[in-house]
Amino acid sequence: MPKISYAQAGTDALIEEMQRDPTTFHLATSAQDELVKEFGADRVRATPIAEGAFTGIAIGAAGSGYRPIINWGMITFSFVAMDQIVNQAAKIHYMFGGQAKFPITFRASVGGGRRVAAQHSQSPYSMFMNLAGLKMILPSTPYDMKGLLKSAIRDDNPVISFESNRLMGVEGDVPEGDYTVPLGVADIKREGSDVTLVALAWLVHEGLAAADTLEKEGVSVEVIDPRSLVPMDEAAIHASVQKTGRLVIADEAGPTAGASAEIITVVTEDRETFAKLKTPPKRVCALHVPIPYSPGLEDHVFPDRDNIVAGIREVLDAG
Amino acid sequence: MTLTREKQIEMLRSMQTIRRFEERASDDYQAGAIYGVVHCYIGEEAVAVGVCAALNRDDQIISTHRGHGHCLAKGADLNRMMAELYGRQTGYCKGKGGSMHIADFSIGMLGANGIVAGGIPIVTGAGLAAQLEGKGRVAVSFFGDGASNAGPFHESINIAATWKLPMLYVCENNLYSAGTIAADTLALSDVAARAAGYGIPGVVVDGNDVMAVYEAAEAAVSRARAGQGPSLIECKTYRWRGHTERPGQEDPRPKEEIEEWRQRDPINRFATNLTDQGLLTEEAWQQMDDEILAAIEDAVKFSEASPFPDPEAAVEDIFAD
Numbered sequence: 001m002p003k004i005s006y007a008q009a010g011t012d013a014l015i016e017e018m019q020r021d022p023t024t025f026h027l028a029t030s031a032q033d034e035l036v037k038e039f040g041a042d043r044v045r046a047t048p049i050a051e052g053a054f055t056g057i058a059i060g061a062a063g064s065g066y067r068p069i070i071n072w073g074m075i076t077f078s079f080v081a082m083d084q085i086v087n088q089a090a091k092i093h094y095m096f097g098g099q100a101k102f103p104i105t106f107r108a109s110v111g112g113g114r115r116v117a118a119q120h121s122q123s124p125y126s127m128f129m130n131l132a133g134l135k136m137i138l139p140s141t142p143y144d145m146k147g148l149l150k151s152a153i154r155d156d157n158p159v160i161s162f163e164s165n166r167l168m169g170v171e172g173d174v175p176e177g178d179y180t181v182p183l184g185v186a187d188i189k190r191e192g193s194d195v196t197l198v199a200l201a202w203l204v205h206e207g208l209a210a211a212d213t214l215e216k217e218g219v220s221v222e223v224i225d226p227r228s229l230v231p232m233d234e235a236a237i238h239a240s241v242q243k244t245g246r247l248v249i250a251d252e253a254g255p256t257a258g259a260s261a262e263i264i265t266v267v268t269e270d271r272e273t274f275a276k277l278k279t280p281p282k283r284v285c286a287l288h289v290p291i292p293y294s295p296g297l298e299d300h301v302f303p304d305r306d307n308i309v310a311g312i313r314e315v316l317d318a319g
Numbered sequence: 320m321t322l323t324r325e326k327q328i329e330m331l332r333s334m335q336t337i338r339r340f341e342e343r344a345s346d347d348y349q350a351g352a353i354y355g356v357v358h359c360y361i362g363e364e365a366v367a368v369g370v371c372a373a374l375n376r377d378d379q380i381i382s383t384h385r386g387h388g389h390c391l392a393k394g395a396d397l398n399r400m401m402a403e404l405y406g407r408q409t410g411y412c413k414g415k416g417g418s419m420h421i422a423d424f425s426i427g428m429l430g431a432n433g434i435v436a437g438g439i440p441i442v443t444g445a446g447l448a449a450q451l452e453g454k455g456r457v458a459v460s461f462f463g464d465g466a467s468n469a470g471p472f473h474e475s476i477n478i479a480a481t482w483k484l485p486m487l488y489v490c491e492n493n494l495y496s497a498g499t500i501a502a503d504t505l506a507l508s509d510v511a512a513r514a515a516g517y518g519i520p521g522v523v524v525d526g527n528d529v530m531a532v533y534e535a536a537e538a539a540v541s542r543a544r545a546g547q548g549p550s551l552i553e554c555k556t557y558r559w560r561g562h563t564e565r566p567g568q569e570d571p572r573p574k575e576e577i578e579e580w581r582q583r584d585p586i587n588r589f590a591t592n593l594t595d596q597g598l599l600t601e602e603a604w605q606q607m608d609d610e611i612l613a614a615i616e617d618a619v620k621f622s623e624a625s626p627f628p629d630p631e632a633a634v635e636d637i638f639a640d
Contacts (some may be wrong), residue, residue, distance in 0.1 A: 057444035095430075
């Protein structure tokens with residue numbers, strides 16, 4: 001099986017879906033030559049740097065029978081388009097009684113680690129999870145990137161693809177040709193029996209490294225990657241926590257009202273799962289601050305494998 | 320430019336239908352049968368009807384919070400509109416939208432929108448779809464003077480002009496942005512003058528003259544269908560009523576000004592014009608009005624007889640299947 005990068009897997013998904021469906025087209029503030037050559041300047045357009053306008057344009061085109069794919073670049077820039085995302089895209093299908101479909105894929109990079117400071121190092125997916133009407137994926141491997149992005153493009157709803165900038169160059173096995181990974185199906189990356197680690201995006205890899213470390217101490221960690229945040233595979237999380245009785249969540253976003261908080265609620269609100277919990281759940285998240293620039297500062301803010309190991313030990317020590 | 324007698328009579332009927340619909344909607348709102356908020360278009364009917372008279376069924380429009388007129392001018396069904404205002408299952412949005420969110424995609428009506436300028440990018444996307452499809456369809460953005468000061472107006476027109484999208488941007492300048500005197504917020508007295516900044520035609524039209532609006536729209540539609548890009552049409556008009564129908568709202572507008580604009584009633588003006596040309600008799604006009612009132616009475620009866628949605632339906636239609 002060929003090894004390709006996370007970023008290339010995204011591009012491959014995009015190209016294959018645009019070949020497959022003539023109603024797709026691509027808008028971003030730049031047009032890649034490779035895409036323009038294959039699909040023409042009509043279907044691959046460079047927009048002005050006006051995210052509000054081209055996000056709205058995607059909504060209108062989607063409601064008129066097209067299947068737009070939008071790349072905001074960094075998630076940071078989506079905030080410029082918040083009216084179109086919050087007031088329009090998330091609500092338009094519902095508000096009009098379901099009379100039209102709005103199949104739109106919004107792609108954006110998330111995460112820190114690039115020394116680009118507060119405005120360009122964000123992981124705000126929980127802000128979007130708070131809205132009803134948007135689906136969202138958060139792939140952690142090249143395989144999932146290609147398969148999930150294809151599912152996102154084929155979905156008849158607005159889907160945001162949060163793509164970890166720390167993973168862009170990471171390579172992995174990706175089959176050639178068509179396959180999809182369904183939305184709402186978690187992946188158990190590693191089976192274990194002592195503690196469930198639900199990890200997101202880059203922290204899936206850090207979590208697997210932490211699990212290796214802990215295995216040497218005789219601790220068996222089950223690592224779960226939800227892969228999509230909406231819909232969330234609650235059943236997989238319930239089943240794992242019922243088995244291990246312990247829960248740690250690792251997320252590059254801050255903790256406050258975050259995906260991590262939602263995952264804890266998914267566990268604690270479920271009577272059967274809550275009954276099996278042996279210790280309180282633990283979050284290993286970024287600190288609740290804007291992301292700073294200087295390397296020492298930035299690295300202090302984000303969790304890594306060591307923080308995950310420490311978090312898991314804390315939970316095990318609690319009982 | 321001449322339109323057939325039948326077409327002109329239909330335009331008059333459409334204008335009067337909007338007015339009678341809103342008079343009834345306002346009454347029923349005051350009586351508590353319609354909830355939330357109702358924004359009336361009364362006084363501005365010539366704009367929606369004049370523009371939509373230049374469109375085909377498969378052309379698309381987007382509307383504003385003051386959207387009843389655009390819906391009806393594009394051919395929306397009275398029963399389903401009234402039922403939506405009544406919050407009923409048989410309404411256009413199954414009771415999920417109300418007055419500010421009526422849409423009928425089957426007739427190219429992409430929805431009223433509660434965010435000022437929020438619909439402008441969306442309908443520009445419909446224009447992009449029309450261009451990609453290549454069948455000569457056009458898309459029309461209705462918006463107010465207030466929206467012309469907001470970013471989406473400028474961003475969207477710039478894109479439409481750059482890509483030569485088949486678009487009409489129709490500004491209904493009713494001189495007030497909600498409760499604020501529009502002139503106090505506009506750098507230029509004419510919104511249409513902003514077209515120059517994007518290299519597209521911009522015209523000012525008497526928005527209370529339905530034929531003038533039609534002619535301007537027709538020219539812009541021809542241009543758009545021919546692939547020559549978007550146009551901006553500014554229709555100077557006036558709303559007779561307050562910003563919303565909610566009682567007790569502050570209204571900065573002088574009574575004399577309102578009265579003066581009522582004298583320029585677009586419906587009376589058009590009816591008189593048709594009568595003077597011998598295209599309409601007093602009798603026929605009265606009969607038309609009676610028919611409209613009867614149709615609206617039927618729409619109310621239909622709404623009253625329709626069930627409210629099952630409360631459980633609140634969790635349906637979040638996502639398309």
